[in-house]
Amino acid sequence: MSLLRAxxxxxxxxxxxxxxxxxxxxxxxxxxxxxxxxDLLDRFGLRRPTEQTVFxxxxxxxxxxxxASRAFQRRGKRGEPGVRAPVVDRPxxxxxxxxxxxxMLVDVVTELADEVLRPAAAEADETCAAPEDLLKASLDxxxxxxxxxxxxxxxSEERSAVAGTLVAEALATGDMGLAVATLAxxxxxxxxxxxxxxxxxxxxxxxxxxxxxxxxxxxLTEPGVLYDVLEPATTATRTDDGYVLDGTKxxxxxxxxxxxxxxxxxxxxxxxxxxxxxxxxxxxVEADPxxxxxxxxxxxxxxxxxxxxxxxVLGDTDGSTYVECVRLSRLAWCALAVGTGQAVLDxxxxxxxxxxxxGEPISHRQSVAFMVANIAIELQAMRLVTWKAAARAAQGKxxxxxxxxxxxxxxxxxxxxxxxxxxxxxxxxFVKEHPVERWYRDLRAIGVMEGGVLV
Amino acid sequence: MINLETPKKHxxxxxxxxxxxxxxxxxxxxxxxxxxxxxxxxxxxxxxxxDGLSDSGQNSGAGASGVRRGEERKDDDGRxxxxxxxxxxxxxxxxxxxxxxxxxxxxRQGLGNSAIASVADDEQAQRFAGMWAAMAITEPGTGSDSxxxxxxxxxxxxxxxxxxxxxxxxxxERADAVVVWATLDRSLGRAAIKSFVxxxxxxxxxxxxxxxKLGIRASDTAAITxxxxxxxxxxxxxxxxxxxxxxxxxxxxxxxxxxxxxAGMAVGCARASLDLTRELxxxxxxxxxxxRPAQTQSAAAARFLQMEADWEGAKLLMMxxxxxxxxxxxxxxxxxxxxxxxxxxxxxxxxxxxxxAGSVGYGEGELLEKWARDSKILDIFEGTQQIQQLIVARxxxxxxxxxxx
Numbered sequence: 001m002s003l004l005r006a007x008x009x010x011x012x013x014x015x016x017x018x019x020x021x022x023x024x025x026x027x028x029x030x031x032x033x034x035x036x037x038x039d040l041l042d043r044f045g046l047r048r049p050t051e052q053t054v055f056x057x058x059x060x061x062x063x064x065x066x067x068a069s070r071a072f073q074r075r076g077k078r079g080e081p082g083v084r085a086p087v088v089d090r091p092x093x094x095x096x097x098x099x100x101x102x103x104m105l106v107d108v109v110t111e112l113a114d115e116v117l118r119p120a121a122a123e124a125d126e127t128c129a130a131p132e133d134l135l136k137a138s139l140d141x142x143x144x145x146x147x148x149x150x151x152x153x154x155x156s157e158e159r160s161a162v163a164g165t166l167v168a169e170a171l172a173t174g175d176m177g178l179a180v181a182t183l184a185x186x187x188x189x190x191x192x193x194x195x196x197x198x199x200x201x202x203x204x205x206x207x208x209x210x211x212x213x214x215x216x217x218x219x220l221t222e223p224g225v226l227y228d229v230l231e232p233a234t235t236a237t238r239t240d241d242g243y244v245l246d247g248t249k250x251x252x253x254x255x256x257x258x259x260x261x262x263x264x265x266x267x268x269x270x271x272x273x274x275x276x277x278x279x280x281x282x283x284x285v286e287a288d289p290x291x292x293x294x295x296x297x298x299x300x301x302x303x304x305x306x307x308x309x310x311x312x313v314l315g316d317t318d319g320s321t322y323v324e325c326v327r328l329s330r331l332a333w334c335a336l337a338v339g340t341g342q343a344v345l346d347x348x349x350x351x352x353x354x355x356x357x358x359g360e361p362i363s364h365r366q367s368v369a370f371m372v373a374n375i376a377i378e379l380q381a382m383r384l385v386t387w388k389a390a391a392r393a394a395q396g397k398x399x400x401x402x403x404x405x406x407x408x409x410x411x412x413x414x415x416x417x418x419x420x421x422x423x424x425x426x427x428x429x430f431v432k433e434h435p436v437e438r439w440y441r442d443l444r445a446i447g448v449m450e451g452g453v454l455v
Numbered sequence: 456m457i458n459l460e461t462p463k464k465h466x467x468x469x470x471x472x473x474x475x476x477x478x479x480x481x482x483x484x485x486x487x488x489x490x491x492x493x494x495x496x497x498x499x500x501x502x503x504x505x506d507g508l509s510d511s512g513q514n515s516g517a518g519a520s521g522v523r524r525g526e527e528r529k530d531d532d533g534r535x536x537x538x539x540x541x542x543x544x545x546x547x548x549x550x551x552x553x554x555x556x557x558x559x560x561x562x563r564q565g566l567g568n569s570a571i572a573s574v575a576d577d578e579q580a581q582r583f584a585g586m587w588a589a590m591a592i593t594e595p596g597t598g599s600d601s602x603x604x605x606x607x608x609x610x611x612x613x614x615x616x617x618x619x620x621x622x623x624x625x626x627x628e629r630a631d632a633v634v635v636w637a638t639l640d641r642s643l644g645r646a647a648i649k650s651f652v653x654x655x656x657x658x659x660x661x662x663x664x665x666x667x668k669l670g671i672r673a674s675d676t677a678a679i680t681x682x683x684x685x686x687x688x689x690x691x692x693x694x695x696x697x698x699x700x701x702x703x704x705x706x707x708x709x710x711x712x713x714x715x716x717x718a719g720m721a722v723g724c725a726r727a728s729l730d731l732t733r734e735l736x737x738x739x740x741x742x743x744x745x746x747r748p749a750q751t752q753s754a755a756a757a758r759f760l761q762m763e764a765d766w767e768g769a770k771l772l773m774m775x776x777x778x779x780x781x782x783x784x785x786x787x788x789x790x791x792x793x794x795x796x797x798x799x800x801x802x803x804x805x806x807x808x809x810x811x812a813g814s815v816g817y818g819e820g821e822l823l824e825k826w827a828r829d830s831k832i833l834d835i836f837e838g839t840q841q842i843q844q845l846i847v848a849r850x851x852x853x854x855x856x857x858x859x860x
Contacts, residue, residue, distance in 0.1 A: 088456070090458075090460075091456050091458045092458075092460075092462065092463035092464075093458065093462055093463070093535055093537050094458060094459060094460065094461070094462045094537050094541060094774060094778055095456055095457060095458050095535045095778075096457060096459070096775060096778065097456070097457070097535065098456075098457055099456050099457075102457075162457050226748075226750060226751050227748075228747055228748060228751045229748070230746060230747060323746055326746065327746070345851075349851060349852060352852070353852060353853070353854075361858075363848075363852045363854060363858075363859065364854070364858050364859055364860075366844075366845070366848075366859070366860075369844075369845075369848035369849075369852060369854070369859050370841075370844045370845075370848055372848055372851055372852060373795075373844040373845075373847035373848035373851060374844065376792070376847055376851045377772075377792045377795055377796050377847060378768070378796075380772060380775075380789075380792055381765075381768030381769070381771065381772055381796055382768065384459060384768065384771035384772065384775060385764065385767050385768050385771060387457055387459060388459035388460075388767075388771060390457070391457050391458050391459055391460075392460075395458075400745045400746060401745050402767075403745070404745035404746065404760065404764075405745075405760070405763055405764040405767045406764070408749060408760050408761055408763075408764035409764040409765065409767070409768055412761060412764070413768075447748070447749075
C-alpha cells in the first residue's frame with residue numbers, strides 16, 4: 001500500500017476544502033494517524049473500551065432494508081376526503097393563558113420530561129437510541145394521537161397546533177433528542193389526520209390509535225449544501241398504477257424501526273408528500289448520526305425505484321400540502337428550541353449562583369448575570385413568536401410569515417443560548433458531566449432540520 | 456386561550472392612530488427635525504382630538520393613561536382583559552411609526568402624566584387632570600443611579616422647598632408642570648425620594664437651556680434649576696411618609712408602566728424603517744421569501760428576515776408586559792424584558808435599514824437616517840439597556856441590589 005502517494009492532496013474529506021494540501025510534516029502526521037487506527041491498539045487494549053461500544057454511531061454501521069412493516073389493511077374509500085379537525089374559534093382577545101386542557105397536557109408531559117427524559121438523555125445521546133420503556137411511556141400518555149381527531153380515535157377536538165407546540169416545548173425541557181424520538185410517530189399520524197383521504201385515514205390511523213403503535217417518520221431533509229426543502233431532489237414518476245420514487249432523505253428520526261414514512265418528492269416539478277411503507281422494495285435505511293438530536297436515532301433513507309400505489313399521495317399535488325407541512329414542521333422545531341432554551345436557562349441559573357470565584361458566586365458579576373438576563377429575554381421572545389405562529393395555524397389563518405420569523409429567531413437566538421450555556425459553565429460546560437454541551441449540539445438543529453416533527 | 460393577535464376591541468383605535476401618524480406626523484417629520492426647538496403647533500389640534508377621544512371613552516389610552524394600582528376593578532369577572540395598557544402601547548407604537556419626536560411632544564401625554572396617573576391619589580388625579588406634565592429625574596451627576604439624586608425637598612409649613620438641578624426634561628419648557636424627583640432626607644436613601652408636581656412659572660424654577668440632540672429633535676429637552684422653589688405640600692405625589700421597607704417601590708412603580716410605552720416607541724420607530732426598506736428592496740429586485748431558508752436567499756433578504764424576526768419578538772414582549780398590567784399581574788420583569796429587547800432591536804433595525812438602503816438610507820432625502828438617529832434614545836431613557844439587564848438578571852437569579860451591583 002502506498003501510503004505517501006495519495007496523501008498530498010488532503011481535500012474532499014474530513015471536512016477539508018478541496019484546495020487543502022499536506023506538507024511533509026502533514027504527510028507524516030497523516031501516516032501516524034493511519035497506524036493509530038489499526039486494530040493493533042485494540043488488541044492490546046490500548047484504546048478506551050467505551051469508544052467501541054457505540055457501534056451505531058458510525059456512518060455505515062448498518063445498512064438494511066427498512067424495518068419489516070406490518071400488513072396495513074387497506075380500508076376506507078380512495079379519493080374520498082378524510083375527517084378533519086375543525087379550526088379553533090378566533091377569540092379576538094390577546095391572551096397568553098393555555099386552555100385548561102392544554103395546561104393539563106403540559107403538566108403531564110413536563111413530568112415525563114423531568115422524570116423520564118432528562119435522566120435517560122445522556123445515554124440515549126451516546127447510543128443514538130431512545131430506551132424502549134421511555135417510548136412506551138410516551139405512547140401511554142397519547143403523544144402520537146395528539147393531532148388525531150376524536151372521531152378517528154384520537155384526542156384532538158380541534159386543530160391541535162397550539163397543544164402540539166406546548167407539548168413539544170415541554171418535552172424538550174427534558175431532552176430534545178428524546179422529544180424528537182417520541183414525537184416522530186405523531187408527526188405522521190398528524191399529517192394523515194390533516195391531509196389524508198378516507199382510505200389513508202382508515203388504513204393507517206387505527207394502528208396509531210390502537211395498542212401496538214408503529215414507529216413512523218416524516219422525511220423531508222435531503223443531503224446537500226444550501227438545501228432548499230421546497231425543491232427536493234427526490235423524484236416521483238408516474239406509472240400506470242402509481243408512482244416510482246427515487247432519491248435520498250437524511251436526518252430521518254427512527255428510520256430503522258419506522259414502519260411508515262411520509263416522504264417528500266417532486267412530481268412534475270412540484271413538491272408532494274407520499275406515504276411509503278417500510279417494507280417497500282428499493283427502500284434502504286442506514287444510520288446517519290449527526291452533531292446532536294442523536295437520541296432520535298437519525299437515519300438516511302435511500303429510495304431506489306420504490307413503487308407506491310396510486311393512493312399513496314398525501315394531500316394536494318399542487319405543492320400546497322407540502323409547503324403547509326414544511327411550515328408546521330418548522331413550528332415544531334421552534335417549540336423544541338424554546339423547551340431546550342428553557343432547560344439551559346434553568347440549569348445555568350442554578351450553576352452561576354452556586355459556583356464561586358474570587359470569593360463570591362459568579363452570578364454577582366454583571367458579565368455573567370447579563371448573559372443570563374439575555375438568555376431569559378431572548379427565550380421569552382422566541383416563545384411568544386412561536387406561540388403566535390401556532391395560534392394562527394390553529395385558527396386557520398395565514399401563518400407563513402409568523403413561522404418564518406419564529407424559525408429565524410429560534411435558529412439565531414436558540415444557538416446563542418446554547419453557546420452561552422456552555423460558556424457560563426466554562427470548562428465544566430465542555431465536558432459531558434453537564435448537559436449543556438448536549439443542548440449546544442441539539443440547538444444547532446434549528447434552522448437545519450426539515451420534517452421529523454410536526455404540530 | 457393562547458392568541459397573540461391585536462385585540463379586536465383596539466383595532467379601531469390603532470387604525471385611527473395609524474391615520475393620524477400617516478397624515479399628520481409624517482408630513483411635518485422632517486420639518487421639525489430640522490427646526491429643533493420650534494414648537495410643533497400642529498400638535499395642539501391633535502392633542503385636542505385625543506382629549507376628545509378620552510372624554511368620549513373611546514380612547515382607552517392613546518397616551519399616558521398609566522395604571523391605577525390598588526384600585527378595585529368594577530368589572531373583575533375573572534376573564535382575561537385587554538385594557539388601557541395594551542391600547543396605549545399599541546397606539547404609541549403606531550404614532551412612533553409616524554414620528555417619535557413628535558409623539559414625545561404631544562401636549563398632555565408626557566411621562567409626568569404617566570407618573571401622576573400611576574402614583575397620585577384621587578384628589579390629586581382630579582386636581583392635575585388636563586395638565587401637561589413633564590418628568591424630571593436625571594441630574595448632571597446622576598443618570599441611571601436615580602436613587603442617589605441630590606435635589607432636595609424640605610418641608611416648611613404647608614410647603615416644600617425644592618433645591619437642585621435637573622437635566623433631560625422632555626418638554627420641560629412646553630409643559631404646564633414638571634414632576635420633580637427630590638429627596639426628603641439624603642441619609643435615608645431611596646425610600647426618601649418623592650415626586651412633586653411643580654407648575655410652570657413657580658418662582659425659583661428656571662429653564663436654563665434646551666439641548667441640541669442626535670435625534671428626536673422635534674421633542675424639546677430642557678435643563679431646569681430649582682432655587683428655593685416652593686410648592687404646596689399637597690403637590691407631593693403619593694404618601695409623604697418615608698417607609699424604608701417599601702423603599703423605592705412607589706417611585707419605581709411608574710417605570711413598570713412607562714417602560715412598555717418606551718418599548719412601544721422603539722417598536723413603532725423600527726417598523727417605519729422596516730416598512731420602507733422592504734419596499735425599497737423590492738424596487739431593487741429583492742423580495743423576502745418566508746418559506747425559503749434565509750441562507751438560500753440574498754444577504755439583504757436574510758438580514759431583513761433577521762431584523763423582522765427580532766422586531767416581532769420585541770413587539771410581542773411589549774404586548775405581554777402591557778397585557779399583564781391590564782390583568783393586574785406584577786410585570787416589572789416583563790416590562791424590563793420588553794424595554795431591553797425593543798431598545799436594542801430598535802437600534803439594530805433602524806441602523807441595519809440605513810445600511811441596506813445605502814446612500815438612499817443615509818441621505819436626508821429619505822427618513823431612514825432620521826429614524827436611525829431617533830431610535831438611539833429609546834435604548835437610553837426610562838432605564839438604559841444595562842439597567843434593564845440588571846433588573847432582569849436580579850429577578851431571574853434571585854439576587855438583591857447589594858449582591859448584583
